[in-house]
Each structure stands twice: as structure tokens, then as C-alpha cells.
Amino acid sequence: GFMTRHERKIFDDLKSPHLKYWVPFVWFGNLASKARKEGRIRDSVDLQTMLNEMNKYRSWCSLLFGYDWVGIPLVYTQVVTLAVYTFFFASLIGRQFLDTDQGYQGHDLDLYIPIFTLLQFFFYAGWLKV
Numbered sequence: 594g595f596m597t598r599h600e601r602k603i604f605d606d607l608k609s610p611h612l613k614y615w616v617p618f619v620w621f622g623n624l625a626s627k628a629r630k631e632g633r634i635r636d637s638v639d640l641q642t643m644l645n646e647m648n649k650y651r652s653w654c655s656l657l658f659g660y661d662w663v664g665i666p667l668v669y670t671q672v673v674t675l676a677v678y679t680f681f682f683a684s685l686i687g688r689q690f691l692d693t694d695q696g697y698q699g700h701d702l703d704l705y706i707p708i709f710t711l712l713q714f715f716f717y718a719g720w721l722k723v
Contacts, residue, residue, distance in 0.1 A: 595617075600620070604616055611658075611662075612658055614654045614655075614658065615651065615654075615655075618647060618648075618650075618651045621647055622644060622647065625640055625643055625644060625647075626640070628640075673721060674721060677714075677717045677718060677721050680717070681710075681713075681714040681717070684707075684710050684713070684714075685707065685710060688707055688710055
């Protein structure tokens with residue numbers, strides 16, 4: 594309902610290797626300028642305000658197109674994988690008990706399976722796969 598059949602045919606026949614999101618913006622700019630010349634838009638300040646808002650929206654569409662065009666490099670995945678495994682192994686070493694032969698006061702032998710460290714690792718590894 595935003596285009597006539599003739600405009601839709603022109604839009605579909607337009608050859609472009611990329612998305613054609615910019616075509617309606619060009620049409621809008623031309624129609625707004627034509628409306629100003631015909632007196633439908635009374636003041637040039639109003640025309641300028643409309644075109645500024647349209648250009649702001651067009652730049653947002655362009656930014657969105659840029660995000661879609663450039664994929665996430667594989668190095669990010671590799672860095673996150675390395676960080677998860679390094680954190681897990683550092684946690685395994687860092688969360689061990691103290692040597693009781695040294696005679697530390699108030700630190701008894703504490704042998705256990707690090708359940709929460711394992712749960713944390715499984716959570717991060719599962720999150721990594723997502």
C-alpha cells in the first residue's frame with residue numbers, strides 16, 4: 594500500500610548488487626522538492642526539517658545494513674573459547690586447598706570435588722556453544 598503498481602515495477606526492475614533500501618528515500622526527496630516547488634510545502638525550513646529527519650532515518654538503515662553485511666570474525670569465537678578454558682583451568686588451580694603440612698592455623702584438609710566450579714564451567718561452555 595505504500596507504492597503504486599508502477600512504482601513497484603520500477604523498484605523490482607532496478608538492478609543493484611546490494612539491498613535497495615535507499616530507493617524510497619530518493620523518491621521521497623524528489624517528491625518533497627517537487628511539493629516545495631508546487632507550493633504544497635510553504636516554507637523551506639519545513640522542507641529542510643523533513644529532509645533532515647529522512648536523512649537520519651536513512652543513515653540508521655545504512656548502519657543496520659552495515660551490521661548485516663559484515664559478519665562476526667572467527668577470531669572473536671576463538672578468543673572467547675580460549676578465555677573460557679583459561680578461566681576454568683585457573684579456577685581449578687586457584688580454588689585448591691592449602692597444604693596442611695605447612696601448619697596454617699584454622700585451615701584443615703578440605704578434599705572435595707569442585708561442584709560449583711564444574712557447574713560454572715558447564716554453564717560457560719554451554720553459553721559458548723550458543
